[in-house]
Amino acid sequence: MKKRLLYSLISTLKPKSKAFYFYISSLSLSSKQSKWNPLTNVVITNPTLVAMESCSTMRQLRQIQARMTRTGLMGHTFPASRALAFCALSDAGDVRYAHALFDRIEHPNTFMWNTMIRGYCRANAPAMAFSFFLRMLLQLSKMDCRTFVFSLKACELFSGSVEGELVHCLIRKTGFDSELLVRNGLVHFYAERSWLKSARQVFDESSERDVVTWTTMIDGYVGNKSSDSALELFGLMLSSGVEPNEVTLIAVLSACSQNGDLVMGRSIHEDNIARKNVRYTLSLNNALLDMYVKCGSLMAARELFDKMETKDVFSWTSLVNGYAKCGDLESARRFFDQTPHKNVVSWNAMIAGYSQNNKPKESIKLFREMIAAGMIPSEHTLVSVLSACGQLSCLNLGHWIHHHFVNEKRVHLSVTMGNAIIDMYAKCGSIDAAAEVFKVMPVRSLISWNSMIASYAAHGRAKQAIIVFDQMVSMGFRPDDVTFVSLLTACSHGGLVSEGQEYFDTMETKYGIKPKREHYSCMIDLLGRTGLLEEAYKLITSMPMQPCEAAWGALLNACRMHGNVELAKLSAGNLMKLNPEDSGTYILLANICANDRNWGDVRRVRSLMRDKGVKKIAGHSLIEIEGEFKEFLVADESNTQSEEIYKVLDLMYLLSKLEDYDSELFIIGFNG
Numbered sequence: 001m002k003k004r005l006l007y008s009l010i011s012t013l014k015p016k017s018k019a020f021y022f023y024i025s026s027l028s029l030s031s032k033q034s035k036w037n038p039l040t041n042v043v044i045t046n047p048t049l050v051a052m053e054s055c056s057t058m059r060q061l062r063q064i065q066a067r068m069t070r071t072g073l074m075g076h077t078f079p080a081s082r083a084l085a086f087c088a089l090s091d092a093g094d095v096r097y098a099h100a101l102f103d104r105i106e107h108p109n110t111f112m113w114n115t116m117i118r119g120y121c122r123a124n125a126p127a128m129a130f131s132f133f134l135r136m137l138l139q140l141s142k143m144d145c146r147t148f149v150f151s152l153k154a155c156e157l158f159s160g161s162v163e164g165e166l167v168h169c170l171i172r173k174t175g176f177d178s179e180l181l182v183r184n185g186l187v188h189f190y191a192e193r194s195w196l197k198s199a200r201q202v203f204d205e206s207s208e209r210d211v212v213t214w215t216t217m218i219d220g221y222v223g224n225k226s227s228d229s230a231l232e233l234f235g236l237m238l239s240s241g242v243e244p245n246e247v248t249l250i251a252v253l254s255a256c257s258q259n260g261d262l263v264m265g266r267s268i269h270e271d272n273i274a275r276k277n278v279r280y281t282l283s284l285n286n287a288l289l290d291m292y293v294k295c296g297s298l299m300a301a302r303e304l305f306d307k308m309e310t311k312d313v314f315s316w317t318s319l320v321n322g323y324a325k326c327g328d329l330e331s332a333r334r335f336f337d338q339t340p341h342k343n344v345v346s347w348n349a350m351i352a353g354y355s356q357n358n359k360p361k362e363s364i365k366l367f368r369e370m371i372a373a374g375m376i377p378s379e380h381t382l383v384s385v386l387s388a389c390g391q392l393s394c395l396n397l398g399h400w401i402h403h404h405f406v407n408e409k410r411v412h413l414s415v416t417m418g419n420a421i422i423d424m425y426a427k428c429g430s431i432d433a434a435a436e437v438f439k440v441m442p443v444r445s446l447i448s449w450n451s452m453i454a455s456y457a458a459h460g461r462a463k464q465a466i467i468v469f470d471q472m473v474s475m476g477f478r479p480d481d482v483t484f485v486s487l488l489t490a491c492s493h494g495g496l497v498s499e500g501q502e503y504f505d506t507m508e509t510k511y512g513i514k515p516k517r518e519h520y521s522c523m524i525d526l527l528g529r530t531g532l533l534e535e536a537y538k539l540i541t542s543m544p545m546q547p548c549e550a551a552w553g554a555l556l557n558a559c560r561m562h563g564n565v566e567l568a569k570l571s572a573g574n575l576m577k578l579n580p581e582d583s584g585t586y587i588l589l590a591n592i593c594a595n596d597r598n599w600g601d602v603r604r605v606r607s608l609m610r611d612k613g614v615k616k617i618a619g620h621s622l623i624e625i626e627g628e629f630k631e632f633l634v635a636d637e638s639n640t641q642s643e644e645i646y647k648v649l650d651l652m653y654l655l656s657k658l659e660d661y662d663s664e665l666f667i668i669g670f671n672g
Contacts, residue, residue, distance in 0.1 A: 048073060052082050057092050065101075081111055088119025095123045110142050117150040126157035133167075148176055149185035156192045164189055184212050191220025196229075211245050219251040227255035231264060244272060246279075250287040262295035286314050293322035313339065317346045324353025329362075344378050352384040360388035364397065377405075379417055386420040390427035398424040402437070415445045422448070426455030446477055454486035462494025481513050488522035492529055500526045517543075521550035528558025533567060549578050556585070560592050568592045569601075580612060 073079040087098035120129035155164035190199035221230035256265035292301035316339040323332035354363035389398035405411040418441040425434035449472040456465035491500030527536035559568035572589040593601040
C-alpha cells in the first residue's frame with residue numbers, strides 16, 4: 001500500500017523531476033537563526049564533541065571532523081548528526097558540504113534526513129529540500145512530524161501548488177494529520193500561500209488547538225490584509241481560554257494598524273499586555289509603536305517611545321514616518337537626524353514625507369544625500385523621488401533615475417515603478433517618453449491605464465486618451481471614477497462635447513459608477529470652454545450634491561474666456577463663500593471686469609480684498625542649477641545678486657522688444 005502511494009506520488013511529479021535535481025552553484029544561508037540547533041537535556045563529556053558544540057567556522061568543523069574520523073567517532077550516529085547539523089543549519093555552515101557528508105552516511109536516521117530538508121529550506125533551495133523528502137519515500141525511511149513540517153516549509157517556497165497539496169495528501173494517508181505539530185504546519189503553509197479558506201478548514205477541523213494554532217491562523221489573516229477576520233478570531237481565542245503569547249499580540253496589533261482601530265489597539269495594550277504584566281520586548285514595543293502611529297495617536301506613540309529602554313532603527317523610523325504623514329516635517333526631520341543607525345527604510349520615510357507634503361526640493365536634496373552616503377535606494381525611494389521630480393518638472397534627474405536604475409536593470413520595472421515613471425515624464429512635459437514606458441511595461445494595472453489617459457489629457461491629446469481608454473476596456477479592465485475624471489478632462493481640453501457628454505451619461509448605466517463632484521466639474525469645464533455657458537450653469541444648479549470649488553471655478557474661468565461678466569460675478573460670489581481666502585478668485589473677477597472696462601466693479605473687488613485682508617500670492621519661478629533649486633519671487637531682492645539679475649532681465653526685455661520692432665519693419669517692408 002505504501003509503495004503504491006509512493007510511486008503514484010512520484011509519477012505525478014515527473015514533469016517537474018528535473019527541478020528536483022537542479023543544483024545551485026552558490027547558496028546563501030538565511031541569517032534568521034544565530035544558533036544551530038542547540039541541544040537540550042544532553043550531557044556531552046567527549047572532548048571532541050564538546051569542541052564540536054562550540055564550533056564557529058567551517059575550517060574548525062573540518063579539523064574536528066578529521067579528528068572524529070581518525071578516532072572512529074564519525075561512524076557513530078550521534079557525532080555524525082552533530083557535524084551534519086552544523087554544516088546544514090549554522091550561519092557559518094555550508095549546505096553543499098552537508099550534502100556531501102550526508103551521502104557518505106550509510107544508514108542516515110530520521111533526524112539526519114530532516115536536517116537536510118531543513119538546511120536546504122534555510123538556503124532557499126526548495127527543489128533540493130523536496131528531493132530529500134522524495135528520497136526518504138523511495139528508501140522507505142521512517143518519517144516523523146518534523147519531516148512533514150520541514151517539507152511543507154519547502155513547499156511554501158515553490159511557485160506552484162502541486163507539491164504542497166501532495167504532501168498534505170500523504171499526511172492524511174499516513175495518519176499524521178492527527179498530530180498537532182503537523183496540523184499547525186499545514187495551517188501555516190496554506191496561510192503563507194494566501195489560501196485562507198484551506199487554512200481555515202484545517203484550523204476548524206483541528207480537535208486540539210494550542211497558542212501556535214491560533215496565532216498562525218490570526219497571523220495568516222493579517223498577512224493577507226483580512227484584519228477583521230484576524231480580530232474576530234482573536235476574540236474567539238480569548239473566549240476559548242487560550243492565553244496569547246508575544247507573537248499573537250504582535251499579529252493582533254498589526255491587524256489594528258491595518259484597520260486604523262485605535263480603540264481596539266489601546267484595549268489590547270491595556271488589557272492584554274499591561275494588566276497581565278507581559279514582558280515588553282523590543283518587538284512588542286515596536287508593534288505597539290507602529291499601531292499608535294498608524295492609528296494617528298502620535299502622543300501615545302511618543303510617550304511609549306520615551307519609555308522604551310531599548311530602541312532600534314524600526315523604533316526611530318516609526319516616529320519619523322508618523323510625524324511625516326501628519327505633516328509635522330520639522331519633528332520628523334529631528335527624529336530622522338537623531339536616528340543612530342539609519343537604514344534605507346529610514347531614508348525612505350523622510351524622503352516620502354517631503355514628497356507627499358509638497359516639499360519636493362527637500363525630497364530631492366535628501367535623496368542626493370542618501371546616494372552620497374553610499375545607501376542603495378529601494379523601489380519605494382525611487383517612486384517618492386520620481387513624484388518629487390514631477391512636482392518640480394525636474395526632467396534631468398527623473399530621466400537619470402529611469403536610465404540608471406531601470407534601464408540598467410538595477411531595479412525591476414514593476415507596475416508601481418512604471419506608473420511613477422509615466423507620471424514623472426508626463427508632468428515634466430515629455431509625453432512621448434511616458435508613452436514609451438507604458439508600451440514596454442510587462443504588466444499594467446488600472447492605475448497604469450489611468451496614468452496614461454491622464455497624461456494625454458493634461459497635454460491636450462484628447463483623441464489619444466480616448467484610444468487608450470478603448471484599449472483598456474477591450475483588454476478587460478473595468479474603469480473606475482478616476483478613469484472618467486481623466487477621460488472627461490481630455491474631452492474638455494480637446495473640445496469634444498458630444499463624446500464627453502456620452503461618457504458622462506454612460507458612467508452609471510454602463511459601468512455602474514455614480515458621477516461625483518469631480519465628474520460634474522469636468523463636464524462644467526467642458527461645456528464652459530466650448531462657449532455653452534447656459535448649459536454649464538444649468539448643470540451646476542442641477543447637481544445632486546452641493547457644487548464644489550472646482551465646479552464654480554471652472555464656470556468662472558469659462559466666463560473669463562467668453563466675457564460673460566454677470567455670470568462671472570455669480571460664480572465668484574459662490575467661490576468666495578466656499579473659500580473667502582483664495583486670492584485667485586478676486587484677481588480673476590477683477591480681470592474679467594477690467595476686460596469689460598467696468599472700472600467701478602474692479603475697484604469694488606480690490607476694496608473687498610483689502611477689507612477681508614486677502615493678499616495676492618506672489619508669482620514665482622524655479623530653476624535648477626547644478627543640482628540646486630533657485631526660487632525667484634516677484635519684486636524679490638533677497639538674493640545677493642539681485643541687482644545683476646534684474647539688469648539681465650531688463651536687457652532680455654529690451655532685446656525682445658527690438659526683435660518685435662525688427663519683425664514689424666520686415667513685415668512693412670515685405671508688404672511694401
